[in-house]
Amino acid sequence: MDSSRKILTPxxxxxxxxxxxxxxxxxxxxxxxxxxxxxxxxxxxxxxVSWKVPDINELPEGEDKELIKYGRDLLNxxxxxxxxxxxxxxxxxAGNNLVCSNCHFDAGTNMFSYNLVGVxxxxxxxxxxxxxxxxxxxxxxxxxxxxxxxKPLPVDSREMKAMVAYLEFISKYxxxxxxxxxxxxxxxPPPPTDPDPVKGxxxxxxxxxxxxxxxxxxxxxxxxxxxxxxxxxxxxxxxxSYNDGAGMSTREKAAKFIYHVMPFxxxxxxxxxKAYDIEAFxxxxxxxxx
Ligand code: HEC
Ligand code: HEC
Numbered sequence: 001m002d003s004s005r006k007i008l009t010p011x012x013x014x015x016x017x018x019x020x021x022x023x024x025x026x027x028x029x030x031x032x033x034x035x036x037x038x039x040x041x042x043x044x045x046x047x048x049v050s051w052k053v054p055d056i057n058e059l060p061e062g063e064d065k066e067l068i069k070y071g072r073d074l075l076n077x078x079x080x081x082x083x084x085x086x087x088x089x090x091x092x093x094a095g096n097n098l099v100c101s102n103c104h105f106d107a108g109t110n111m112f113s114y115n116l117v118g119v120x121x122x123x124x125x126x127x128x129x130x131x132x133x134x135x136x137x138x139x140x141x142x143x144x145x146x147x148x149x150x151k152p153l154p155v156d157s158r159e160m161k162a163m164v165a166y167l168e169f170i171s172k173y174x175x176x177x178x179x180x181x182x183x184x185x186x187x188x189p190p191p192p193t194d195p196d197p198v199k200g201x202x203x204x205x206x207x208x209x210x211x212x213x214x215x216x217x218x219x220x221x222x223x224x225x226x227x228x229x230x231x232x233x234x235x236x237x238x239x240x241s242y243n244d245g246a247g248m249s250t251r252e253k254a255a256k257f258i259y260h261v262m263p264f265x266x267x268x269x270x271x272x273x274k275a276y277d278i279e280a281f282x283x284x285x286x287x288x289x290x
Contacts, residue, residue, distance in 0.1 A: 047177060047178045047179065048178065048179055048180065048181055048183075049118075049173065049174055049175070049178050049179075049180055049181070050180070050181050051111060051117065051180050051181045051182050052173040052180075053109045053117055053170055053173075054169065054170065054172050054173065056068060056069060056072065056169070059169075064165070067158075067161065067162050067165045067166075068162070068165050068166050068169045069166075070158075070159075070162040070166075071162035071163045071164070071165050071166025071167070071169075072107045072166050074100070074159055074162060074163050074166075075099065075100040075101055075104065075107040075108060075163065075166065076099055076100075076101050076107050076229075077099060077229055078094050078098065078099040078100050078101075078148065078229075079094060079096070079097040079098065079099055079229055079230055080227070080228075080229055081159075082094050082153070082159055083095070083096070083097060083148070083150070084096070084097055085097065085229075085230060092150075093144060093148075093150050093151045093152070093153050093159075094144060094148040094149070094150040095148060095149035095150035095151070095288070096148055096149045096150070096239075096240045096241060096242070096288075097229070097230035097231060097240050098147065098148060098231070098234050098235075098240070098241070098242065099229050099234075100143070100147075100148075102231075102234040103147065103248065103257070104116050107166070107170075108167070108170060109170055111182045112260070112261055112267060113185070113257075113261055114184060114185060114257070115182070115183065115184065116167055116170065116171075117170050117171060117174065117180050117183070118171045118174035118178065118179050118180035118183055119136065119139075119167055119171060120136050120164070120167045120168045120171045121171050121174040121175060121176050121177065121178055121179070122177070122178075122179055123135060123136040123139060124136070125139070127139070127142075129142075130142075136164055136167065137155045137160055137164060140153075140160070140163060140164070140167075141153060143246075143247075145245070145290070146242065146243055146245040146246035146247070146249075146290055147242045147243075147246045147247065147248060148242075149241075149242060149243040149246075149288045149290075185256050185257055185260050185261065186256065186260060187252075187256060188255060188256045188259050188260075188272060188275070189272065191255075191272065191273070191276040192272055192273055192276075193273060195251070195276040195277050195279065195280035196277050196280065197277070197280040197281040197284045198281075199277045200276075200277035200278045200279070200280045200281025200282070201281045203270075203274050203277055203278050203281075204278055204281050204282065207262075207263050207270065207274075207278070208236075208262070208263065208278065211233045211263070211264065212233055212234075212235070212236050213233075213235070215238070216235055216236040216237040216238060216241070216282070216285060217235050217238060218231045218232075218233045218234050218235035218236070218240075219231065219232045219233040220232065236282050236285075237282060237285035237286060237287050238285075238286065238287065239287075239288060241287045241288070242287065242288075243287060243288040243289060243290045244287055244288070244289055244290055245289075245290025246290075249283050249287070250283075251276070251279055251280075251283070254279045254282065254283060255275050255276050255279040256275075258270065258275045258278055258279055259272065259275035
């Protein structure tokens, strides 16, 4: 056997080092340069773009802008325009007096809520709940039938078109198949102990009832000012709340909302245990059936 080992000459070694430095520099910089971004795989953890929301006021006047603004109005004033408060009874699709913005704050553009920026870039999407591919219209109607305890909007209605146009607009900086940084609400670990609805009731009184009311009834706006939605603070249970088929009626989606988003004026202040106990309390209270 040949025992002599090959040793690199200084020149070969230098070339090798330069080569590795170049490869590493390239790998570190390629994202900043934005070079290969469009070729990244769909729906991987990497295919994320930074949070950016366009401004409706910058759109040129015209039909598109009107439709998009109407869509935003529908998310902010749902109960007035397509709910129990609508003067046109044929338009009462939503069954309660919530508005989409009660959970998707600022018509879905507030990062610290179930935000909707980039949502149209991810649909159609497989629904675990319905075990099928779902269009954005079907997903929106899921919230109409569950969170809003109502009826689905016709897919070709001006209202559906306006809401989808609006969601497409706020997703305009998110390429197809990508998601935005801070999409949705971060997951939380499972409950450290079995959630206790009795303790949850005590925590509710302490941390939530000042705004949401002693019986979860919410706080209503002054009825003498016309054109306002019904609630200043939405109800959390009872006949005017989301139904038992809604995302918010599930432990996972409600607990992380409570943990990260509530109390409204003191976010991220509750322990995991308190968030889960409060969820167990709220979702054991009476609410409409799906
Ligand atoms: C009571 C709270 C609540 C209300 C009111 C509500 N939603 Fe939702 N919505 C949710 C939850 C919870 C989810 C699931 C979010 C998740 O899984 O990350 C969701 C999901 C969605 C999604 C899919 C988001 C995604 O990232 O996949 C859309 C679109 C949507 N809602 C639209 C609406 C519209 C439009 C309205 C009003 C007509 C509305 N929602 C009213 C709670 C609500
Ligand atoms: C300072 C007032 C305030 C406090 C305290 C508060 N909330 Fe809220 N909460 C709000 C407001 C306002 C909204 C709706 C925000 C919007 O429409 O933009 C809301 C929305 C919600 C929603 C989603 C809408 C719905 O009807 O389901 C839930 C769930 C919720 N709060 C639970 C809680 C819980 C649980 C606590 C106690 C840990 C709490 N909140 C404390 C003001 C408050």
